[in-house]
């Protein structure tokens with residue numbers, strides 16, 4: 286791998302020649318409608334949805350989508366990736382996604398063969414199946430099988446996960462602390478996240494059942510990315526488990542999915 290891609294952050298859950306890249310013009314109106322029908326987008330106002338679509342088209346004009354390993358990328362998948370990718374920045378503006386170019390798409394989980402050096406200087410060969418990864422300063426990689434099960438309001442969303450890493454990377458350190466808006470004290474963010482992270486790691490270490498994916502205990506960066514999935518996909522679970530984290534994310538993303546999705550979630554779990 287080129288040296289300037291010095292850090293990557295992946296999602297745990299075979300490369301051939303790249304196919305021709307799908308351009309934004311290949312997506313029909315019916316493809317957009319089908320992608321927009323995902324439960325994730327329930328409750329968006331027509332005006333919100335118009336903004337989401339405009340941001341999605343901006344993403345597709347700015348980034349190259351590159352299918353590899355015989356991945357088949359149709360118009361619906363392309364629209365679904367773009368719409369889910371820009372949901373976190375609906376009220377942040379597109380500029381936060383600039384500075385890198387490529388989204389690489391595998392048909393399913395992929396197993397990179399790479400070497401990592403540990404704290405003692407020992408090099409290990411790592412082969413671990415991934416559903417996505419985000420390179421600092423480089424591409425974002427997604428498994429289309431995992432994209433296909435994202436957006437169902439089940440708490441899992443590989444697209445939001447990897448784009449959350451990209452947001453986290455904007456200030457250099459990939460540590461679960463993105464660039465906060467003015468009026469958002471770092472202390473409030475750190476207190477909410479550190480308290481929740483310590484509690485969550487303790488539960489996972491004790492083999493307790495958790496409502497959140499135990500993968501979030503991997504690191505503060507993964508905690509932020511996984512909890513971003515819950516913020517948009519299952520805000521009821523996140524706000525019930527770590528309300529202070531939900532509040533910080535509401536301020537950061539400038540959205541309130543709990544409010545927006547309440548009728549949909551109520552329909553899924555009637556009292």
Ligand SMILES: [Zn+2]
Pocket residue numbers: 294295296446450506507510
């Ligand atoms: Zn990750």
